[in-house]
Every structure is written in structure tokens, then in C-alpha cells.
Amino acid sequence: MTRPFRFGLQAFEASSGSxxxxxxxxxxxxxxxxxxxxxxxxxPGEISTSSGHRPVDVAPISAxxxxxxxxxxxxxxxxxxxxxxxxxxxxxxxxxxxxxLTDGRxxxxxxxxxVAVEYEGLGIPMDTAGVRIARLAEWIELVRAQWSxxxxxxxxxxxxxxxxxxxxxxxxxxxxxxxGRLGPYxxxxxxxxxxxxxxxxxxxxxxxxxxxxxxxALLTAITARTPGSISPGAAADGAxxxxxxxxxSSSA
Numbered sequence: 001m002t003r004p005f006r007f008g009l010q011a012f013e014a015s016s017g018s019x020x021x022x023x024x025x026x027x028x029x030x031x032x033x034x035x036x037x038x039x040x041x042x043x044p045g046e047i048s049t050s051s052g053h054r055p056v057d058v059a060p061i062s063a064x065x066x067x068x069x070x071x072x073x074x075x076x077x078x079x080x081x082x083x084x085x086x087x088x089x090x091x092x093x094x095x096x097x098x099x100x101l102t103d104g105r106x107x108x109x110x111x112x113x114x115v116a117v118e119y120e121g122l123g124i125p126m127d128t129a130g131v132r133i134a135r136l137a138e139w140i141e142l143v144r145a146q147w148s149x150x151x152x153x154x155x156x157x158x159x160x161x162x163x164x165x166x167x168x169x170x171x172x173x174x175x176x177x178x179x180g181r182l183g184p185y186x187x188x189x190x191x192x193x194x195x196x197x198x199x200x201x202x203x204x205x206x207x208x209x210x211x212x213x214x215x216x217a218l219l220t221a222i223t224a225r226t227p228g229s230i231s232p233g234a235a236a237d238g239a240x241x242x243x244x245x246x247x248x249s250s251s252a
Contacts, residue, residue: 006033010079012040012056017066020058024067028074034107036079037063040118047121061094068102077107080180083139084113084124084132089161092146096170104171108143111180112136134158140177147175 009032014020027035040056042048048055060078068076076098081091099106112132113119119126127135138159145152146166154161 008032008034008036008079010036010038012038012058012063013054014057014063020063020066021070024071024074028071032074034075034077035064035067036077036107036109037067039078039081039085040115041085042118042121047115047117050117051115053115061098064106065098065101068098068105073105075105075107076102077109077178080109080111080178082113083110083136084119084126085122088139088142088159089146089152092143092166095143095175096147096166096168099170099172099175100168102171106170106172107176107178109178109180110136110139110143131158136179140179143177 009027011023011027014023024035037058037060038056039060040053041059042053043055043057045055047053060081064076064078067074095106095108112129112135113126116126126132135158138154138156141156142152142154142159142161145154146161147170149165149169151165152161152163
């Protein structure tokens with residue numbers, strides 16, 4: 001059976017505001033469905049050198065909003081938001097607002113974190129994988145509640161929110177959600193003791209999200225070093241392209 005696939009692009013480097021806008025416009029003109037940025041917050045320096053991750057120029061929410069503002073059909077997201085870097089109610093409202101302002105063009109993605117040296121550099125404690133994944137599961141419960149239109153009542157071990165209804169409501173009936181790094185454990189906790197705990201937390205996360213199918217299928221990650229080479233088969237410098245499952249199967 002033939003199934004259609006969408007194609008997404010990830011980018012986080014830009015020499016200027018004009019360059020970022022052009023990346024968004026070119027991605028749309030070339031037929032990409034979604035432009036994702038990333039949730040890392042370091043420029044050049046030791047974090048980049050030791051982690052192997054290239055420096056990141058643009059912050060996610062503002063970059064997503066600008067990309068959507070200069071295009072008409074391009075969907076926007078961040079692959080992925082590290083939950084430890086954000087307050088859940090605030091980020092859920094930010095994403096709902098971008099979806100509201102863009103007439104429903106947001107795709108959400110969350111992860112439990114992995115760059116230990118970035119945690120250290122940002123002054124954020126990095127818990128064991130089991131704790132981080134359990135926190136991620138409660139995050140998903142919170143954002144879904146906040147986007148539901150019902151009163152928010154979440155009282156978990158890591159996430160607590162109550163006494164309000166989320167606003168604005170997303171334009172989409174359900175903002176698609178992607179979960180990052182669903183392995184048996186994530187970085188900074190690779191001891192034999194931590195692995196079963198991480199696996200147990202992961203199982204809880206899957207049960208909490210309760211997707212009928214995986215929300216996205218990331219098929220390939222291609223990084224091209226040649227500037228200006230965005231094409232259906234390759235990405236521009238500082239970008240990667242990958243296949244996404246049909247959108248109708250990605251909604252939670």
C-alpha cells in the first residue's frame with residue numbers, strides 16, 4: 001500500500017534576520033511541509049566543542065514565529081523542546097499562541113534532554129534518565145490538558161498546575177506531538193541501575209501519551225555542508241531534512 005509522506009527541514013543557523021526569513025521562504029517554495037528549529041542555547045565554545053553539536057544561532061519560539069510570519073503554508077516547530085529548560089504552563093501557552101496566530105501551523109515536539117555539558121553550562125541540574133523521562137510524561141499530560149479547553153488539574157510528582165483553563169485554544173483540534181529519544185535510556189545515565197528505571201519511565205510515557213500510532217516517523221537525517229543547497233534530497237548548511245509520516249496519522 002502506498003502512503004504519502006511529508007518532508008521536514010531542520011535549521012538553527014542564520015547570519016542575519018533576512019537570512020532566516022529566506023530559509024523559511026525557500027523551504028516553503030521547495031515543498032517542505034515543516035521547518036523545525038532546535039532547543040539548544042549555546043553559541044561557539046566548550047559546549048559545542050565537547051558535545052559535537054554545532055552552535056545554535058536562533059531561539060526556537062521567536063524563530064518559529066518569524067518563519068511562519070513570512071510564509072503562508074509552511075508549518076513550524078522545534079525538534080525538540082527539552083522539558084528541563086522550560087516551565088510547562090508557559091511553554092504550552094507559547095505554542096498554543098503561535099498556533100493561534102498562524103491559523104494552525106504548529107507541530108510540537110518534546111524530549112527528556114541529552115547534552116550533559118549544556119545542562120552544566122546553563123546551570124541546570126541533570127537528573128537520571130528515569131526521572132527526566134517521568135517528568136516528560138507529566139509534561140505531555142499537562143500540555144494536552146492545557147490545549148483541551150477543560151480546566152487544568154495536573155498534580156504529578158514533577159508537574160503541578162491547576163485553577164485555570166488554557167488560553168488561547170489552538171486552532172488545530174489537536175496539535176501534533178513528537179517525542180524525542182525514546183530509547184531505553186538517555187545521556188548522562190548509562191549505569192546498569194539506571195537503565196531499568198529509565199525503561200519503566202519510558203513505558204509510563206508511552207501509556208500517558210496513548211498515541212494510536214507513532215506520531216512521526218523520522219526516516220533519515222541528512223546534513224549537507226554546501227551553503228544554499230536546499231533541495232528535496234539535501235538540506236542547506238546548518239539544516240537537515242527528514243521524512244515525516246502523513247499528518248493525519250500524527251495527531252494525538
